[in-house]
Amino acid sequence: MTAALRLKLENIVKEYPGCRANDGIDLTVGAGEIHALLGENGAGKSTLMKVIYGVVQPDEGRMIWNGHPVTVDSPARAREMGIGMVFQHFSLFETLTVAENIALGLPADEARDRRKLDQRIREVSGRYGMALDPRRYVSTLSVGERQRVEIVRCLIQESTLLILDEPTSVLTPQEVTALFATLRQLSSEGCSILFISHKLEEVRSLCHNATVLRQGKVSGGCRPGEVSAVDIARLMVGDDTPISTQVSAAQAGDVLLGVRNLGCKRRDPFGTSLTDVSFELRQGEIVGIAGVAGNGQDELLKALSGEIRPDRGSMDLDSMRMNALSPAQRRKLGVAVVPEERLGRGAVPGMSLAQNALLTASGQDLVDRGIIRFGRVRAFSREVIRRFGVRCTGEDSTAASLSGGNLQKYIIGREALQNPRLLVASHPTWGVDVGSAVAIHEALVKLRDEGASILLISEDLDELFQLCSRIGALCEGRLSPLACTAELSIEQLGEWMAGGFDSGEASHAAA
């Protein structure tokens, strides 16, 4: 790059109690450069972004902006300077309209004339191919549309550096293509982009340069287009961690779970209703459900676990009608559930690992006539920790004290040790480090080989293609046909995720 330097960070240090999140980080981004910031969860990417955007103050180090040393003491200051940020969890207000959300970030005099602002939003969003209606409430927008609002907001503020935190994790493949086209257009106009991701193929296709972080330090830099994804992954995880699981072919047996025309009217006004969901799940196979968050995944999981009762249709486990059974009764039949939120639904944050084991595994002889047998609880918990390689100080550590990956290994292990016949897992490797993700994938495959049926709900398409024998997608509460992974193209799945399938036609393309 010959372009002028836009941002230069020198020796940034940020220390939190018990952890040095950023330990002497250097980073340079040129004008019009798309720069990738890579690293595992906990590598210090988020902290570094927050430092640049003025959300937190670094303990040491210098920041140079367009050639001048600066101190960014607040996000407002960062925006004045021309730094815009799109958070992974959007900082939008659901109860306000698109225009109101954008007006909040503008100086008062620019936001006063609403009609003019509406006009400007239409103009900017049109120019970059991101159609938006300024009058709609954010609560009615899809995740992809919300992201557009965030980006358009930054553009209207005339940002010259756009920070995007894992922007593609919530998009369909088609939306990703459209986003990349927008980003390339911005880059060609001189806007710098700091692109945070752990999806290496995307980084390779989009970014000019990359900086890789590991444990708070820069572990290397590269031109992503010129090296292989494996080389970059090595920089991210170090030399001693396996990068992916080898998955053997599944030997599917008889049908275990039959879901027919399942319908659930939404309870939460901003939730999704399930409509006519039908599928079959065989013993010894993993079936994947793809889809953008908020399209009924949570409702499907709850309907299967028994947290909500369906209004229509049927769910049969073997020949047992499950519709009216409580979660506890289903658990007795061998239904295990790993929900999306680890802290709060999968485990109680303030309770010890042993106590958390008791929550779902009490049927494993851990309770005798209402009295807890603590010896057995601890033994069970220790067994989970040992078998699944959970890194912790012991079964007495609280769930909240574990890292995401380790807690997830514990939760999956807790369910796996109960020999479930059906396991429903939602986003099991979301926000988990590569090492733990591999361990979790191995645990799922092992469970499958022991004859269990697994329903894997995930937004990570790589994960689905790697583990599942059949895949379908949820869109607005409807389920696409399920197709054999080997015969399914990523484009086809993308169309399904966007709703491109015939409703009600629950043909099992390759059942």
Next chain:
Amino acid sequence: MELLTNILAAMVVAGTPLLLVALGELICERSGVLNLGQEGMMLMGAVAGFVVALTTGSLAVAVFAAVFAGIGMALLFAFMAVTLAANQYAAGLALTIFGTGLSAFVGAGFVGESINGFERVAIPLLSDIPVIGRVLFHQDLLVYFSLVAFAGIWLFLHHSRGGLLLRAVGEDPEAANANGLKVLVVRYLAVAFGGGMAGLAGAYLSLAYTPMWTENMTAGRGWIALALVVFATWRPERVLIGAWLFGAASILHLVLQGLGWRASTELLAMLPYVVTILMLILLSFDPVRTRLNTPLSLGQPYRPSH
């Protein structure tokens, strides 16, 4: 007709203190701060207004004194609940207990005294409209102020940048901070406004409704206001309806007794509270609209991260 007009006019008067305090609390809660100290702030406003009116003889000065007493109390609360990020429920309850005690102490020497309260002022032309003229435009100045305040707050919430900031901070202070808004400043202003309105509501009781001071003269209106704001789903137009409904129900027992009804006074005195809450529960049944108007961060202290 004459009777109906009289009843409606009395309803507006009886509902006004509730309207004032509830509008203030609505603004406060829209910023995400729940101030359970309404009763205490109202009592302080009532006693401050009465004592100043008695000693200076000026109702205008008395009203200012009441408003500042309310704001003073509110700032005390804001220091605990916003600056120190203390538990809002505990801090609010403490404020009510403190205000109840302090107002009784300050007002102890003034029980039994009397003043000339606010007089009715007819607005030319408007007061000649049949029924509505008598009901809305032949009242005292504070009633007029409550109407202006209602209109102002409605406009502020839905059509001003300030209202946008307030709603944003109340929905998600973290996101508001990320957007560069000054969360703590917005919350301070909202709490102070709520205090001023509560002080004014107290003054209405001791300077207009019943121009005198008795201990605990707010009779739970501060608590009703809190319920009113929630069941009105944080919308000013519903607060207005609810407050006047409360006013209507609270004069109903006088009317019924006048008509020769025989019923337990205690039961009838309970009526306004029950009617208001039942009515508002029925009104707040639309989950989407409710969700769009609910300040999501209500009651949660916000600590800026470092």
